[in-house]
Amino acid sequence: MPRRTSTDAAIRASDLSIARGGDAGRVVDGVSFEVARGAALAVMGPTGAGKSSLAAVIAGSDDASLSIVGGTAEVDGLPVRKGGRTLRMRRYVTGYLPQGAGAELPARLTVAEVIGAPITSRDRRVNQRALAVRVASLLDELQLPLGAAAKYPYELSAGMRQRVALAQALVLDPQVFVGDAPYANLDPEVRRAARDALQRRREEDGMALLLVTNDPEAIAELDADVLVLRGGHTVAYGHGTADLLWTPDGGTPIAS
Numbered sequence: 001m002p003r004r005t006s007t008d009a010a011i012r013a014s015d016l017s018i019a020r021g022g023d024a025g026r027v028v029d030g031v032s033f034e035v036a037r038g039a040a041l042a043v044m045g046p047t048g049a050g051k052s053s054l055a056a057v058i059a060g061s062d063d064a065s066l067s068i069v070g071g072t073a074e075v076d077g078l079p080v081r082k083g084g085r086t087l088r089m090r091r092y093v094t095g096y097l098p099q100g101a102g103a104e105l106p107a108r109l110t111v112a113e114v115i116g117a118p119i120t121s122r123d124r125r126v127n128q129r130a131l132a133v134r135v136a137s138l139l140d141e142l143q144l145p146l147g148a149a150a151k152y153p154y155e156l157s158a159g160m161r162q163r164v165a166l167a168q169a170l171v172l173d174p175q176v177f178v179g180d181a182p183y184a185n186l187d188p189e190v191r192r193a194a195r196d197a198l199q200r201r202r203e204e205d206g207m208a209l210l211l212v213t214n215d216p217e218a219i220a221e222l223d224a225d226v227l228v229l230r231g232g233h234t235v236a237y238g239h240g241t242a243d244l245l246w247t248p249d250g251g252t253p254i255a256s
Contacts, residue, residue, distance in 0.1 A: 008074075009034045009035060009037070010036060010038075010039070010075070010076060010175060010206075011034065011058060011073070011176060013031055013032055013033050013071065014073070015030050015032055015072070016031045016032065016071040017029050017070030018053050018057050018066055019068075026069065027053040028229070029050075029232040029233055030070070030233065031054065031227070031229070031234050032071075035210060036208065037206040038202050038207065039202075040208070040209035040211065040222040040224035040225065041208075041209065041210050041211070041224060041225045041226070042213050042222070042225070042227070043055065043210065043211070043226075043228075044214050044226055044228045044229070045214070045229035049230050049231065050231075051180070051212045051229055052098075054229070055096075055178050055212050056180075058094075058178055068080060075093070076090070076094075092122075093174055095169035095170050095172065095178070096178045097166055097169045097178070099180035101162070101169075102161035102184070102185060103158070103161065105153035105164060107152060107154055108152075109152070109153075111135075111139075111148050111150070111152070111164050112132070112150065114164055114165075115138060115149075115171055119172065134171065135167075136149065138170060139167065141197050142190070144160060144164070144167075157185075159185045159187060159190060162184055163190060163194065166182065170201070173201070176207065176210070178210045178211075181212060182211060182213070183213075183215070195218075195221055198222070209222065209224070219241055223240070224239075225238065225239050226240060226241060226244060235247050
């Protein structure tokens with residue numbers, strides 16, 4: 001599938017409302033933001049704020065219980081409301097790391113097959129040698145042993161599985177990366193490797209980041225803008241955790 005190039009914002013949402021199980025169950029209500037190419041946005045807030053639902057919709061998740069019931073959003077210029085070929089293109093340009101992704105890896109695939117799945121699912125005639133090199137490069141970048149390629153996810157630690165899931169999200173060199181708690185189960189050393197992998201793609205390829213995290217350190221490391229949600233509503237927006245503009249009914253972010 002050809003790479004789509006747009007000169008506009010990598011992600012744009014305008015008065016976006018998302019429901020789970022019908023319009024009455026809104027989990028995101030009237031949220032607006034932009035993420036420029038090469039920029040980062042951290043979505044913060046307490047449990048149940050709508051953070052993961054927002055990330056899933058932006059990333060093109062196949063969660064059928066979520067639907068857009070108001071407003072608009074675009075990813076790399078592709079409307080989020082559209083399905084079919086537009087949705088396939090959006091998934092191609094977006095790397096998605098859902099919450100708990102490391103624990104949900106398919107048990108019957110090897111690590112190499114898991115990482116390469118976004119490629120092999122689109123092209124069964126892929127050059128296997130080139131794919132093996134690509135997988136090995138990602139394993140090395142994320143400080144995973146090359147021998148892990150032949151192992152199955154259940155043979156790895158939780159932190160290793162999380163890095164396998166991250167490698168899968170990056171294998172297509174996405175224009176946009178959406179990560180929900182991307183550093184879960186990572187110790188400080190490998191966390192730095194994961195952060196550096198994201199930063200490198202921002203600097204070299206202009207990849208935009210949307211991360212669900214309540215970690216001030218992660219936000220500072222990425223020099224990210226911040227969107228704070230509570231009950232599906234925006235209660236604060238700004239750059240970094242120390243420079244937030246709060247709505248009248250906003251409060252202090254709740255870390256988790």
